[in-house]
Amino acid sequence: MQASQISTMAVAAAEEASGHSEGLASHVFFHIGPIPVTEHIFSAWVIMAILLVTAFFVGRNLSMVPRGFQNVVEILIETWMGMIHQVAGDKGRRFAPVVLTAFIFILAANWIGTTPFFGNVPGFKSPNSNLSLTAAMAIVVFALTQFFAIRTLGFGGYLREFLVPNPLHILAELSRPLSLSLRLFGNIYAGGVLVHTMLVTVPGGFLITFVFLGLELFVGVVQALIFTMLTLVFLSIANTGHGHESHGEGHAEAHH
């Protein structure tokens, strides 16, 4: 076949079979009463169920000397508590649940979204590949930062922040949830499109798809890390006010 024929076929096939022919919107999967539930929300629930069941089984027979999966969980929590302490100091402990939940959920969603089941079976899509889900998390973080800012500065101080040192403070505040949601959504969605395109258009693409799936795992970790670090930093800034910000993350090895 000629090259032009192959390329047109490839483009058509990629567009049609990429699983994203319905575009960026998600199908309504079923209804709970009057409320429509889309595919991404359903798969988010599936991942939450997986996480809850895992947490239940890990938390059952905790031993003083951790072994196996409990060890992994303890490493995770210790590392993050150390990082929270570095960024936010002692006041940071109150953010720990939000920060850790964000990290664990986003990481689980990204990683489980690369498994073969997700993306092919109707009703299962990688949850962060929909802007609504990432925007929901970003809005929650935004609301939390405003809440902590009001609690730290008082309502008058909070309003004064928008005028006094930096008149564009409101732009900075509003751009944060925008960038948080778009960054996570763009990375995961583009990764999904990339893998699908590789699978469809590259001849013998089955093998090279594994390389891109590996890239997806890496991107999943990095994006979860970035979202969580940014959440931590924003919450910490909101909590300490703008007088004295804590010492960034100088020595990462000081804790071990």
Place this chain on the structure above:
Amino acid sequence: MEGMAAAVAIAVGALGPALGIGYGVGKAMEAIGRNPEVSGPILVPMLIGLGFAEAIAIYALVIAFLLPK
């Protein structure tokens, strides 16, 4: 011609982040070259910084996806 807008959006939009990532990693390599022990502590902040730079390219990609073909 209709697909040009999306192609230009992502092509131009990826230029800046590519330069930024190259510069950032280059600086990290320099630092490691001066002092090979810092390769561990530099890794995570470097990756986080790369994530930020790459996010800009992803914004352009999202715009490219949103444009009608």
